[in-house]
Amino acid sequence: MPKCVYCGKVYEFPRGLTLVTKDGVVKPLCSSKCKKNMAMKRRKVEWVRKSDTTKNAAKKVAKK
């Protein structure tokens, strides 16, 4: 299953779209919404899942 490069969502194959850039980098995207937002270089959109590095990781450790 591909993972959206923009929002980080894992989706089933017959969905979404795949961008292949000139240098051969494959970028799977879950929706045209993600494609458009990426084209506009939006990075701080609320629905984009943030990686488990900063706040989320700290919260998880605190819960344990």
Ligand SMILES: [Zn+2]
């Ligand atoms: Zn997405």
